[in-house]
Amino acid sequence: MKTKSEFLSTEIVQLLNYRVEQEEFSSRTYLSMSLWSIDKGYLGAGKLFKKYSEEELEHAGKARAMLLANGVQPITSALKQPEQEFENLPKAIQIAFAHETEITKQCYALTKAAYKEENYMVAELGLWYCKEQAEELDKFQNLLDRCNAFGEKSDMLRELDEEMEKLSE
Ligand SMILES: [Fe+2]
Numbered sequence: 001m002k003t004k005s006e007f008l009s010t011e012i013v014q015l016l017n018y019r020v021e022q023e024e025f026s027s028r029t030y031l032s033m034s035l036w037s038i039d040k041g042y043l044g045a046g047k048l049f050k051k052y053s054e055e056e057l058e059h060a061g062k063a064r065a066m067l068l069a070n071g072v073q074p075i076t077s078a079l080k081q082p083e084q085e086f087e088n089l090p091k092a093i094q095i096a097f098a099h100e101t102e103i104t105k106q107c108y109a110l111t112k113a114a115y116k117e118e119n120y121m122v123a124e125l126g127l128w129y130c131k132e133q134a135e136e137l138d139k140f141q142n143l144l145d146r147c148n149a150f151g152e153k154s155d156m157l158r159e160l161d162e163e164m165e166k167l168s169e
């Protein structure tokens with residue numbers, strides 16, 4: 001179904017608004033992880049999660065810009081509260097990886113819908129999100145691999161925190 005935009009169908013508008021919402025939710029998820037990390041003494045992890053939180057806001061902006069470019073006002077939605085407590089740092093990383101896996105599926109769905117409608121403008125944006133997801137999965141996969149390889153003792157967590165600090169620079 002057509003909207004007032006010549007190029008965006010109702011389904012695509014809904015998917016783009018969903019992208020805005022979910023990228024903002026990702027931002028808040030990482031903000032929450034950042035605050036938890038700092039509170040628990042993992043200052044490096046705190047910095048890295050803060051950086052990720054800011055990047056997610058840029059991702060949200062991309063879908064917003066596409067809606068605006070087509071004369072559609074993006075929805076500024078209410079967001080559910082992200083988790084506030086994490087068992088430990090590796091567990092937070094695990095949750096982040098699972099979250100990015102879910103987001104990747106959403107980005108595939110957006111891209112698929114855009115191609116189905118031969119909406120190449122949105123398909124290209126969808127591909128950008130998918131490519132970005134490969135990087136996001138890689139980041140958390142590497143951190144998870146480290147946790148699996150070296151365990152969860154406090155020395156290891158300290159090194160992990162230092163490494164996360166380097167990644168935040
Ligand atoms: Fe993102």
Ligand SMILES: [Fe+2]
Pocket residue numbers: 026056100103136
């Ligand atoms: Fe992400």
